[in-house]
Amino acid sequence: MQRKLLFWLLGPLFFLLLLDTLVTYSTSVAFSNKAYDRSLQEIAREVFLHVRHDGRHPSFEMTPGTERILLVDQDDRVFYRISLPDGVLIGGETAIPLPSIGAPRGDQPVFYDAVLHGEPVRVIAARMSFTDDKQSTAMLVQVAETLNKRHRLATDIRASVFIPQLLLIVLATVAVWYGIRQGLLPLQRLKAALSDRSHLDLSPVDVQDVPGEVRPVVEEVNDLLHRLNATLNFQNRFIADAAHQLKTPVAGMKAQIELALRENDAARLQRAVAQLYISSDRLSRLVGQLLSLARNETGAVHTVELTTVDLNALALEVTMEWVPEALKRNVDLGFEGADTRVAIAGDPHRLRELINNLIDNAVRYSHDGGRVTVRVSGGEQRLLSISDDGPRIPVEERKRIFERFHRLLGSHTDGSGLGLAIVSEIAALHKATITLEEDVDGVGNTFTVFFPVPVECAIAH
Numbered sequence: 001m002q003r004k005l006l007f008w009l010l011g012p013l014f015f016l017l018l019l020d021t022l023v024t025y026s027t028s029v030a031f032s033n034k035a036y037d038r039s040l041q042e043i044a045r046e047v048f049l050h051v052r053h054d055g056r057h058p059s060f061e062m063t064p065g066t067e068r069i070l071l072v073d074q075d076d077r078v079f080y081r082i083s084l085p086d087g088v089l090i091g092g093e094t095a096i097p098l099p100s101i102g103a104p105r106g107d108q109p110v111f112y113d114a115v116l117h118g119e120p121v122r123v124i125a126a127r128m129s130f131t132d133d134k135q136s137t138a139m140l141v142q143v144a145e146t147l148n149k150r151h152r153l154a155t156d157i158r159a160s161v162f163i164p165q166l167l168l169i170v171l172a173t174v175a176v177w178y179g180i181r182q183g184l185l186p187l188q189r190l191k192a193a194l195s196d197r198s199h200l201d202l203s204p205v206d207v208q209d210v211p212g213e214v215r216p217v218v219e220e221v222n223d224l225l226h227r228l229n230a231t232l233n234f235q236n237r238f239i240a241d242a243a244h245q246l247k248t249p250v251a252g253m254k255a256q257i258e259l260a261l262r263e264n265d266a267a268r269l270q271r272a273v274a275q276l277y278i279s280s281d282r283l284s285r286l287v288g289q290l291l292s293l294a295r296n297e298t299g300a301v302h303t304v305e306l307t308t309v310d311l312n313a314l315a316l317e318v319t320m321e322w323v324p325e326a327l328k329r330n331v332d333l334g335f336e337g338a339d340t341r342v343a344i345a346g347d348p349h350r351l352r353e354l355i356n357n358l359i360d361n362a363v364r365y366s367h368d369g370g371r372v373t374v375r376v377s378g379g380e381q382r383l384l385s386i387s388d389d390g391p392r393i394p395v396e397e398r399k400r401i402f403e404r405f406h407r408l409l410g411s412h413t414d415g416s417g418l419g420l421a422i423v424s425e426i427a428a429l430h431k432a433t434i435t436l437e438e439d440v441d442g443v444g445n446t447f448t449v450f451f452p453v454p455v456e457c458a459i460a461h
Contacts, residue, residue: 005180010173017169021162028157032150033122037111040124044109044143046070047080048128051090051139058084058130058137060091076146079116083140096142099125104140116144187214202229249283305347306430308454312342312376315384318355319374322363331363332371342378344451346430354426357419358386358447365390366444382451389444393436401436423447 047070050062060082062070071078081092099112109126116123121144130137193205204222207215253276260272319335326333355374362372370389377383393401401420427434432451439446 002180002184006173006177009176009180010169013169013172017165020165021158024158024161025154028154028161029150031157032154033111035153036122036145036150037124040111040122040143040145041109041126043070043078043145044080044124044126044141045128047082047092047143048130048139048141051082051130053130053137058090058139062091073145073149075148075152079121079144081142081144083142085138085140090139092142093144096123096144098142099123114144120147121145122147122150190214190218202226202232249279253279253283306345307348308343309346309348309351310341311344311346311351311382311384311451312337312340312378314348314351315355315374315376318352319359322356322359326363326372329363329366330368331366332369333359333363334371334373336373336375338376338378340378342376342382343454344382344430345454346451350426350429354423354449355384357423358384358449361419361423362386362388362390362447370444380453382453383448384451385446385448387439387444387446389439392438392443393445423449 052059052061079093081096082090097114099110104110104127109124111124114123123144125142128139128141202225205218207218256276263269366388373387375385432449434449437446
């Protein structure tokens with residue numbers, strides 16, 4: 001992040017520095033030429049003053065002393081050339097080239113760059129007129145000068161502009177780097193805090209000193225830690241519950257096996273094996289309920305695939321499956337369904353498990369000759385209720401009855417205390433609510449599950 005910030009903050013500055021250097025180079029050359037072109041124009045005028053006219057042909061006369069004063073320079077060499085419009089040379093250097101656009105056609109001089117004797121030069125070409133008593137003669141005056149002074153001045157201009165800007169960029173780089181480093185210190189502290197953590201520490205990260213731009217990320221991390229902590233707690237609780245619940249039946253089965261191994265009497269051995277079978281059946285049921293509880297934890301909501309289910313048909317089907325068991329226990333199992341289809345959004349397999357556990361609980365705890373009724377209602381509310389003739393559950397126990405492994409005191413019925421906990425978890429996965437009330441006839445209890453009305457049904461209604 002620090003490298004990216006430095007790149008995006010300093011990159012444009014260095015690009016502007018490069019662009020400014022190119023502009024400064026062009027400007028310095030133009031300024032240098034402008035400064036020395038005036039001097040070159042003055043030399044051309046002075047050279048022209050030495051043209052003489054004898055009446056027939058113009059001539060050029062300049063003494064060596066004057067030439068030294070006018071044309072000798074400590075830095076550059078100066079060349080001149082004077083010619084008539086037809087190209088006839090009057091005096092000076094013959095190799096000075098004409099401008100590419102041709103000879104000047106007015107009083108305005110022409111400045112251009114050329115090469116003379118292998119050296120780059122700056123040249124002025126000006127049309128000047130020589131007038132005597134009889135006539136006026138136009139002449140082309142050219143003066144060429146090497147570029148040493150111009151290059152030195154342009155270099156000085158570029159240095160005077162570039163060096164301060166470079167120093168400013170360097171200072172800006174240091175300031176930006178320091179500012180970014182200071183600005184990212186909270187992230188460094190956050191990194192150190194996370195790297196020093198134990199893998200068992202899932203407490204939230206402190207967001208007090210975290211920059212506002214990063215705070216949403218840290219809050220999402222805290223949310224992830226919270227979910228992970230809940231998942232690990234669920235796993236630890238499941239392992240502890242499973243170990244606690246399996247310990248006793250496994251120990252009992254082990255004792256029964258040891259007893260069966262010591263028996264020589266066939267009848268006693270058969271009774272021991274039968275008891276062992278009953279214990280293994282209870283153990284199998286307990287394992288199934290533990291797995292069901294794990295599968296239907298609230299954290300497993302992402303695995304639920306809701307489809308449109310006819311609660312009326314499903315409840316009738318499950319109730320019919322329990323008829324043989326109810327007859328075996330001398331319990332009158334009845335069903336009161338709705339007149340029409342009762343559509344809800346649900347997972348058929350989990351809903352079947354919910355109904356199974358409620359009927360199992362009702363049949364198991366109803367007294368001999370008791371009655372269990374399964375009801376389904378549609379309309380404004382989608383509900384499933386199971387009424388039994390079992391022991392009345394006290395009001396103070398009705399909330400705890402859905403806790404894991406909770407069983408009423410004085411109950412001698414076989415059970416693990418997981419059935420209603422599974423029902424509660426499945427109802428939560430379907431966003432349904434479950435209530436426990438005393439039966440309308442004053443005997444037993446009624447469990448009612450209220451399911452939300454599907455969206456399409458609510459719109460149609």
